[in-house]
Amino acid sequence: MEQDLAERSLRYxxxxxxxxxxxxxxxxxxxxRGEELAxxxxxSCVPLQQTLRHQxxxxxxxxxxxxxxxxxxxxxxxxxAHFTRSAFRMREGVLTLAKxxxxxRFVWSFGEVDLAALxxxxxxxxxxxxxxxxxxxxxxxxxxxxxxxxxHAVGVDLGLTDLLVTSDGERIANPRHLVRKARNLARYQRxxxxxxRGSTNxxxxxxxxxRAHRKVRTARQDFLHxxxxxxVRSADVxxxxxxxxxxxxxxxxxSRAIADAGWGELRRQLEYKCARAGRTLVVIDRxxxxxKTCSVCGHVLAxxxxxxxxxxxxxxxxxxxxxxxxxxxxxxxxxxxTRDAVPGDACGADVRRQGPSLPRSAMKxxxxxxxxxx
Numbered sequence: 591m592e593q594d595l596a597e598r599s600l601r602y603x604x605x606x607x608x609x610x611x612x613x614x615x616x617x618x619x620x621x622x623r624g625e626e627l628a629x630x631x632x633x634s635c636v637p638l639q640q641t642l643r644h645q646x647x648x649x650x651x652x653x654x655x656x657x658x659x660x661x662x663x664x665x666x667x668x669x670x671a672h673f674t675r676s677a678f679r680m681r682e683g684v685l686t687l688a689k690x691x692x693x694x695r696f697v698w699s700f701g702e703v704d705l706a707a708l709x710x711x712x713x714x715x716x717x718x719x720x721x722x723x724x725x726x727x728x729x730x731x732x733x734x735x736x737x738x739x740x741x742h743a744v745g746v747d748l749g750l751t752d753l754l755v756t757s758d759g760e761r762i763a764n765p766r767h768l769v770r771k772a773r774n775l776a777r778y779q780r781x782x783x784x785x786x787r788g789s790t791n792x793x794x795x796x797x798x799x800x801r802a803h804r805k806v807r808t809a810r811q812d813f814l815h816x817x818x819x820x821x822v823r824s825a826d827v828x829x830x831x832x833x834x835x836x837x838x839x840x841x842x843x844x845s846r847a848i849a850d851a852g853w854g855e856l857r858r859q860l861e862y863k864c865a866r867a868g869r870t871l872v873v874i875d876r877x878x879x880x881x882k883t884c885s886v887c888g889h890v891l892a893x894x895x896x897x898x899x900x901x902x903x904x905x906x907x908x909x910x911x912x913x914x915x916x917x918x919x920x921x922x923x924x925x926x927x928t929r930d931a932v933p934g935d936a937c938g939a940d941v942r943r944q945g946p947s948l949p950r951s952a953m954k955x956x957x958x959x960x961x962x963x964x
Contacts, residue, residue: 611646634688636677670716682706696725720800736868743827745921747913755913757921767809768850775802818859829924832876872924885918
């Protein structure tokens with residue numbers, strides 16, 4: 591809440607003291623009794639208290655160094671209200687929120703789940719920037735049953751031309767959702783820029799821009815869900831690289847393409863889907879030279895330009911596809927990390943699950959000249 595954030599910040603700057611949740615909860619009661627913020631009494635106190643809890647958690651994360659200083663959110667952005675069990679009633683599929691006289695009408699999106707038997711522990715009502723409203727139900731679910739063993743392991747190399755290349759040779763092209771919608775999005779943004787600030791036409795134009803972004807976002811999410819679900823179903827062990835996406839998007843030439851690819855979201859989905867299905871996700875150290883290492887003999891190149899998509903190993907004369915070779919090395923490193931190394935796998939000694947430190951090669955090799963072609 592704006593009032594709470596302002597008072598917290600003022601107290602911290604002037605007195606150097608922190609504010610506890612109990613103090614903010616008591617302040618909320620005083621705000622309701624005043625004339626300026628009396629409208630807060632028109633809604634349930636539960637979502638207001640939940641907002642104070644979220645803000646208190648945000649300050650806790652800031653003081654422990656896990657997050658930045660909390661900031662005010664734009665009114666035009668996503669808005670949400672959290673209702674716990676005491677602030678709503680759910681009977682036979684009919685939802686009634688606290689301090690409302692009529693049930694809330696909504697469309698249920700999951701046909702395989704009986705809405706009448708649903709017993710949610712929390713309901714989140716949210717409004718997106720494009721004006722759409724959503725209801726999210728939190729329920730207590732049983733531990734999912736692990737998936738059947740697939741008897742297969744796969745290494746995944748992420749890229750921009752191909753979103754990913756697997757060690758099996760499968761290539762999944764990058765759909766570039768933002769590029770496909772960029773023309774319409776630019777047209778809507780130009781219309782919004784020509785509208786007067788605060789006008790009704792500008793508000794309508796801004797909603798069109800938000801709808802265009804929503805279409806890109808949902809298309810990307812759907813594609814990533816299909817891709818990650820296919821990987822989890824097909825392999826018991828999935829090995830990926832620990833990419834520093836936050837640093838990579840600082841490249842002004844590739845930042846938009848990297849953000850559009852959704853590498854971070856792909857990893858997040860793999861993490862929770864592997865945990866639910868009983869699969870093993872191995873994250874390879876980000877400094878591991880997967881592209882420069884020969885997957886046949888283990889020779890490590892001194893340099894390999896980003897434009898070189900194929901190269902010939904000077905040790906064994908094997909011709910490599912850059913991305914496929916990297917995926918094979920990532921798989922070998924993943925097997926080594928899970929103590930399931932297969933004889934003949936290259937580069938297994940150079941892997942660590944996490945960490946910024948630079949791994950060292952297990953073999954001392956002379957640097958040789960290499961021939962590569964774009």
